[in-house]
Structure formats: structure tokens, C-alpha cells
Amino acid sequence: MNWLTRLLPGDHPAANLDPALLEKLEQWRTVPGADLGISHNEKRYVVVNTEATGLDLNRDTLVSVAAISVDRCLVNARNCVQLTLDPDPAAALVALLEFIGKAPVVVFNASVNKQALLNAFDKHLGFEPELEWLDLYWILPSLFNDRHASPARLVEWVESMEIDTFKRQDSLGDAYAVAQLLLAALARATLRGHRTVASLIEMELTRKRLQR
């Protein structure tokens, strides 16, 4: 028996999951949650980027998702995944959760990336995993107001920071660009005294409030 199947009715997607996947989800659940007070230099973040059939969250479906680990402010090329949802979306999403663990998830433009993922989690696994999310879309203008004082598109940041991209419009290629933006953001944040995950979450909230 599993915590999900115990709680949920029989027609829930989780009830139909392969027992091996359920076992993996159970393991993921026991991973300790992110300590938000740890400084960036000792923290592991995971950059996540999605690729969908289109931009309409209600109509379009998720095609692939890429994740790159940014551990202690370093990008390690060996530490990343790119997962396609076809043919087994549940397996892909569980693999993604396994890769992320309980690390804070960093996206660029959560309204698309985070939402698409949460929808997919809900649809294929039947629940929305509890994770800390950070959105560079909001954080970057606060840290690099000398470059773009208000939220800008990913391509604008990439150009402004002269970031090396090897493949645009690909979930992994864009994730790599976002990971490099995160490196810059963490360095700048540290310089400005925002040394922890918590302080970045706070910064994002403030920015959103300011924007409204």
C-alpha cells in the first residue's frame, strides 16, 4: 500500500500507476525538504524548462522537460536530464521529480513553465508535488536593474548578458541559458546580501507586488 493509493479514490490517476513508479514517488516523498536558510554557495538548485506544443496552457500539451542541476553555484554538464513525455508521461514526470529531489526549482517565466508542469503532474500523477519555486522572470530585474529595470523576455536577457546558447527553442538549450542566468543571479544576489533561498523568494514576492 502506498500513501497515495490509500488516500485517493480508485479512479484517480495515481491508482493506475505502475507499482515501481509508486515506490519511486514514495522515496521522493521521504527526501527531506529544502532548507531555505542555506547560502547559495552550499545549495543545490534545479533549473527546469519545458517545451509544449504551443503556448496555450489549456489546449497545448507538454512535449518535453529539461532540468539542469546548479550545485554550489556551478553547472555540471553531467548533471542534467531531458525527458520527453511521450510515450510514458508518468514515468517521465517521476524521473523529473527524482532528479529534482526537494531542491528549489528555478524557472524562467513560471506562468508558463511552472503551470505547464503542475498541470502535467496533476493529470498524470494525480497530485501537485510540494516544491519551492523561483522565477527568474521576476528576480532578474531586481538584481540586474542596470540591464533591464522591468521584466523582460528570456531572449532579451540572453542577449544582454551575452550568454552562450547552443540551441534555442529547445527545452535543454533554453534550460542551459536559464542556468547561466541563475549563476549570474546568485553571484549578484550574494554581493547584495541576499544569500539564501528564502531571501530570493522574498525578493520575487516584493517584485510581483511592486508590479501590480
Added chain:
Amino acid sequence: MTSAPDALVVANSAFLKRFSPYNQMEPEALAFLAEHALLGFFAKGSTVLSPDMGQPRYFYIMQRGKVQANQVGSISVTEYSSLTIGPGESFPIGAISAGRPSTNTYVALEDSYVFQLASEDFLALMRISPVFHLYCTRYIANLLNQSRLQLQTTFSQRAAEQQTMTTPLGHLIKRDPITVSPDTPTRGVLEKMAEMHIGCMVVVDAERRPVGVLTQSDLLPRVVLPAFDLSRPVSEIMTSTPHVLTTTATAYDAALEMATHAVRHLLVVDSSDELQGVVSERDLFSLQRIGLRQIRAGIEGADDIEALQRASKDIRQLALNLIAQGIGAEQLTRFISALNDALTSRIIKLELERHKLFDVDFSWVAFGSEGRHEQTLSTDQDNGIIYSAAKETQEATKQKLLVFAKDVNEALAQCGFPLCKGNIMASNPDLCLTLEEWKRRFGAWIREPNPQALLNASIFFDFRVLYGSEKIGDELHRWLLQNARGNTAFLRMMAQNALTTAPPLGRIRDFVVESDGMIDLKKSGARLFVDVARILSLRGEVASSSTVQRLRLSGQKSGISEEELDAMVEGFHFIQLLRLRAQHIETEHDSPDDNKIDPDTLNELDRHILKEAFRQARKLQLRLKLDYQL
């Protein structure tokens, strides 16, 4: 579909391939680098690496942005004081290969993305990639060059200090003056002058204030010709009111005083008129530069031991000047060697005349460092004789040669080549042998390589003819190479022996020092190169006895690249140069501290290069280890 890590690795290598040396790198090495390089970011103004961070954990390759390298401290390590590093460039090659803290501080000039390769991965990359290895070796060789330039500057300064005519007389006084009181009987004074080999006796009063002098040139007119009564006190014939200068007067003042009054000696006193020493005309001359030609001419024209003793001192002075002029260790040792050869030949010729040995066919052979042309300034004698004689006269000839050799050894000792403590000298009956006897002896060592035989081989196999028939020496060389080469067991034992001393590189500290805190640059430095080179030369049939020649010629035969050989030779030269430098400071001949160096007194750069030199020795040893599966 390629995996995500593969895609990022490909992206990394695509970037690296835009720059040298990565564009020439072996594909698997490039893949290794691209896979292990971690991407990091340094905000403008932040410090990437500094000396106080200790041993660098990463090797940095700039991806984007600019980093500025600034030298720390007063010692200038490289010719630049600050340097901007841009995309594709890397640091700190020297520090990370030497496992030492960086000598520079690296600060991001602008927001910079930097690839970081963990130091163990850097070393692994050096191992798997000849291209990368070469790139780093070249960089370090360049550092070595710069260091040599810097050493030369140091020497110029020291030489300038020593040579200038503005040197205070206090610094020129070499030994405590020998004095007598005014009431000393003249006979006693003359005996003392003869005994001490001095040309000038100072007469002082009870407070050691000079009251007169008696010089050699006074003796004829004042003592001999007038048949002066030698029992009468010296005060009656001395020159009263001698020429006196204070310790703070300069060499120039002294030269002027001597020229004005036509005297050869001046007394030097302190502020209370107490005698401090005597400065001679000769002391002043030695301040001026002595040329190679003059010394050579001096040696050729010398017909007594005193003249040769002077020449021997000049050789030391010349060595100092040559270093000041920027000459490298290789040429310098060659010069010293050439002049010492000339000196030795001259001594042999003089002794030959005395011993009437004109009809004896023999060669005077040098062994050890002299045999390798690698004499430093404190080398004791290692020599022997190869002679030929008809069977019936052999014993008589040998006896004559031994008597002659004894005098040569003594004369060499008087000229500053200390007698060999191990009695490796031509006057030793065991080392005055016919060609056949030498071959038998060498053959026995090769056949039965016991520890003593191996030790002997390490001294005697480095031989060359210094006087007499070169042909005999050539024949012995040929014979030795033919016989040693085939005997793998012997070479293996030699290799084993050569590996007993490891370079003094520490795991935690930079250097492993002896109990007195010193490193013996001969025993655990130069000798490591010398021993391996000897084995390589025996195996590769290289007839030269010089370590550098042996390394180069046998290294080429066994496929070691030019660059690697350059680095090894540079390493050897650097250790030799440090040895020479240590010996200059210790002008005392053959003192036990010669060749020893306290690594803590070395400056940052010297330590760095010395470590690299030891690494080269380790590399040579490793090669030997692999070759003989030891």
C-alpha cells in the same frame, strides 16, 4: 536521441574548440575536459583566486568576460605586473601543476563566466593529453626562462656590490691582521712572515695601534745587504708612520693612496685607530673584472704553484662575473670546467718536468662531476691514470707514476681542489691502471653488481681524459658501452639504485627537508638527473659523459619529445644554478653546507621553479621505473 549530458558536453567542447590548445587536443581528452569542466560565474570585482586561498582547487578557463591577474608582494614573478585574461585563456597553470598557492590575485574585471576544472581532473588531463601537457610544459618552461633572467639580475646586483670601487675598506679585509710588537726580534718577525706567507707585517703597540710595517721589499735594502743583526728588535728597521686609512674609506681612496705613495699595502684602522686589517694592491685589482683570456694566459704562463693558486682564485671570481653577465648554468659549468682543465693540465706539465716522465705513455682521467664537465666551485678531486707499458717495465712505470701522481694531487689541493676523502685519486695504486686492468675492473662491476660495484660505476663510468691520449679514453668508452648495454641485469640494478632517492617533494608541505631543515641539492637534486642520464646513456650507447648530452641524445633515441627533454634539462640547470649560487655565498671551499639550501629562504619564484625541477626529476625516475618494471 543523445542524452542531455552529452548535449551539454558537446556544447562545452564546441566552445573550447574555438581556442588553442583545445583545438588541437585529442578528441577523447577534449571530451574529458568538456565533461569535467564546471561552469561558474564571477561578478565584476569579485576575487576568483588569491594566494591566501592556498593550493588552488580549480584550473580556470575563461568562457566570457575578463579577469585581471595581479602580482602579489614585492617579488616580481613574471615580466608583467598585471595581465588581463579573456575568453579561452586559462590560469593558474604554474601554481596548479606545482600544487602551490598562486602567486597572483585574479579579480573579475567584468561579470565573467568561467569554466572550472578540479585540480585532480587537471592533473588527469595532463596525463591523458600530450597536447595539453605540452601546452603546460611550455608555459612552465617560459616561467623558467623568466626566472633565470631574474636570477641574473640578482647576481648583477651582488657582483656590482662586490666589485665597485666604492666598497668600504672594512668590507675588503679578508682576515685578521698578523701583528708583532715593536720589541720582537727581527728573526722572529721574518720567520712568521715566511710561515704565514705574508708580504707585510704590521707592528702594533699595546693598544693595537699600528706603529710601523715591514714589507718584503724592505728586506733586501734594510736586512740582507746591511747584514742586519736579526736578534735586534724589528722597530729598528720597520717603516714608522705607515700609511693608514679608516674602515669607512673606499677602495677608490685606497687605490689613490697606493698610487700616490707607491706602496702596495695599506693599514686599515677603526675610529679609535685600532688596526682592523691590511689591504693589498691585489685586493683592489681583484675588484676589477678579470677576463677569461687573462686567466688562461695566467695559467699557461704559470711556472710555480703560487701563480696557479692565484689563477684558481681568479677562476672563482670569474665564475661570479659570468653569472652576473647572465650566463646559464650549462655554459658556466663548462667555463669552470675548461679553466680547471687548463689549470690541471698545467700542474701535470709542471710535475712531469720535475719527475722526468717524458717517455711514459699515460692519460690523466677525471671522474665524477669533473668527468661530466659539471664541476661546481666546491668539487673535490676525482682522478686516475690509464697507462701502458711493456710487461717487464710495468711495475717500475707504475711506481714512478704513483710518485708523480701524489705530487699532482697535492698541487691540485693547494690550488683549491680538496683531496678526495674517498681516495679516488691517481696516487691510489688501485686507480693507476693499464687499459686492460681498467677493462677488467669495469667488467667485474658489470658482471657482479653488488652495492659497492654500483657505487663505483656511478663514479668511474663518468670519465674523460683530461691530459694525454684521448684515444685510450675513447677505447675504454667504446668497450664500456658494448659491455654494459647487453647486461640487462646490471642496468636494472643501476636503475634500482638510482631510484633509492626520491625527489624531496612533500605531500602536505612543498618540500621534504632533512633533519636540519635543509635540502641537499646535490644528493636529492642534481644526482637524480645524473643517475638516470647515466643509465639511459649506457643503454642507448651514448658516449658522452655530460648529463645534459646524455639526456638529450639518449632521450631522442627512446622517443622522448624535445619539449619534455627541454623541461628536464631546464630543471637540471636550475638546480645546478642554485647550487652555484649557494656556493658563492659560502665562499669557503668544500664546506659541509655547500649544496644545501633552506627552502624557507627561497623566494616564491625559486620555490616554485625548484619544485618544478624536482617534478622533472620525478618524471625521469618514473620513466626508469616503467622501463625496468621496478
